[in-house]
Amino acid sequence: MTAQAPGPAEPTSSGAKAAGPEAGGANVFVRMTGTGDPERHVTLGTGERPVAGRGKVVVRVEAAGVSYAEVQMLQHLHPFPPSFPFVPGYDLVGRITEVGPGVTDRQVGDRVAAMPRHGSWQRYVETPAKTLATVPEEQDAAVAVALVTNGVTAWQMLHRVADVRPGDAVLVHGASGGVGTLLTQLAVHHGLRVIGTASPAKHDAVRALGAEPLDYRTPGLPAVVRELAPGGVRAVFDHVGGRGLDDSWAVLADGGTLVSYDSSVAGYRPGQWFRPHVPALRRTVRRWAARHLGLTRGRRMSMYYVKPGKDFNDDLAALHGLLANGVLRPEIAGRHPLDEAAVAVRALLHGSTVGKHVLLP
Ligand SMILES: NC(=O)c1ccc[n+]([C@@H]2O[C@H](COP(=O)([O-])OP(=O)(O)OC[C@H]3O[C@@H](n4cnc5c(N)ncnc54)[C@H](OP(=O)(O)O)[C@@H]3O)[C@@H](O)[C@H]2O)c1
Structure with a gap:
């Protein structure tokens, strides 16, 4: 998973299958550079798109969640902190654009959810195929990511x-x-x-x-x-x-x-x-x-600490069932482009909203 702030282009892995229209093009990502104010330490960057390594896929992110974990990471109060600088973002919903060698159960075009814990605040994410869950086609991406x-x-x-x-x-x-x-x-x-x-x-x-x-x-x-x-x-x-x-x-x-x-x-x-x-x-x-x-x-x-796996996928599927039945109505506090990531983190810091802030890369 591309969690550290992306650097220069990586070599293309042999055997990877990429989607035609999505192949090539730059990546856009948000970096967290240190502890302090989000306006100073949550910044936008561009770089090369990741390439799917063995057992991995590249996902074009439709929506990524903003969570209290990022507030804790910005204050260096998270129990499992990545080292700065890194790309934050606990969870995502998106579509697979490339499948790496050895991946047999996922295809280009599949709509999926993942919870890499950091690395989701970017347009393209490389992530292990075995931790992905399926997301129904009809689901709004921001609402779907609130469930992850x-x-x-x-x-x-x-x-x-x-x-x-x-x-x-x-x-x-x-x-x-x-x-x-x-x-x-x-x-x-x-x-x-x-x-x-x-x-x-x-x-x-x-x-x-x-x-x-x-x-x-x-x-x-x-x-x-x-x-x-x-x-x-x-x-x-x-x-x-x-x-x-x-x-x-x-x-x-x-x-x-x-x-x-x-x-x-x-x-x-x-x-x-x-x-x-x-x-x-x-x-x-x-x-x-x-x-x-x-x-x-x-x-x-x-x-309790949430973790990916079979139970996670089963429970996410059950939640999608309740969403489809109208039982669940996830509250979306704000939908932001990537360059408003600091605004979303500030809103969580202030505790000024109800529900989930979502980035739409
Ligand atoms: N263990 C896990 O696997 C796991 C998974 C997901 C999230 N979490 C944790 O769950 C927590 C909530 O996440 P979130 O995304 O829902 O955050 P959030 O949207 O920022 O919500 C935080 C909530 O806490 C309330 N609050 C603030 N101070 C409080 C206090 N002294 N006593 C009781 N409630 C208080 C806030 O109420 P007001 O806004 O009305 O002040 C708000 O409703 C975070 O700490 C997050 O790290 C843990």
Whole structure:
């Protein structure tokens, strides 16, 4: 995958099959050059198109997601940071323009999704064929890319990690965000009662998704959640981490699951890339041990991290089914050309929008 900022032309790999009209031509990409302001460190560049190596394909990107991971990378607070300069971009939807030697199950023209974690913010991406998922022809590219990382994350946390049944109450932190809006829609569709935290300006949006909004800055939040759901909630989905994990644990019903899926808690300096995650790791280990000693009333804590593979592809296909049925309506906060990547990252930094920002290279 061409994740580092592309350099001079690479030699064409023998045996690669390219699409006629798409063969040749320049690549355009976004680079992240260091930590600091997006206006300074998120810049546009041009270079040669990648060539498909063995087991790989080249994809002409139609849409690439802007995610909180890029905000963390810009602050050097991401747990798995690439080294600068690199091409950011967690996920993409596009069409294969070239198939490398050894690839037998994909063809030029196939519409696909990928989650390379970085490298998607460019017009042409070289990526391993075996990690691709299929995207239906009729799907809008921006909507389809909102399902890739955010949708699969929401689906798997709800259906593969938490043990929830219709009628249960759950707490979704950040119900106004890219993951949170989809998680709320999926949970409501599953017959769950959703208490969704967000800043007050976004409460109408959260209510429109079918959840009961709550300000995450509310003093004594666990007591307020207990008033709303006296027996506790069956699951909490927490991307903030830190000491707030103790509040999330405290509102769980017996037998409930705390799903910790990031540590975006404020207060760390750029470069302290692993420290925000230590509180979550400690608590997960401690509660795992306590659970096995029978000390948690059946409650458990689980850390979740999305990864490609068969489950990912199956779950993405299930999400496309719900999209086609009108059950899911991914919120698209903004559609931007590549040269507006800094604008999109700034919007996520400010927390000023609802849903997913998407680049259309
Ligand atoms: N583990 C994984 O595999 C995985 C996969 C995808 C994403 N993630 C993580 O999931 C998180 C959400 O991603 P995203 O793309 O949905 O980001 P996003 O669109 O920026 O949404 C962030 C959400 O967090 C809310 N928020 C801010 N401060 C909060 C607080 N103190 N307590 C509770 N909620 C708060 C925001 O609400 P307001 O805007 O109303 O302030 C917003 O709804 C990120 O940390 C991302 O890295 C993890």
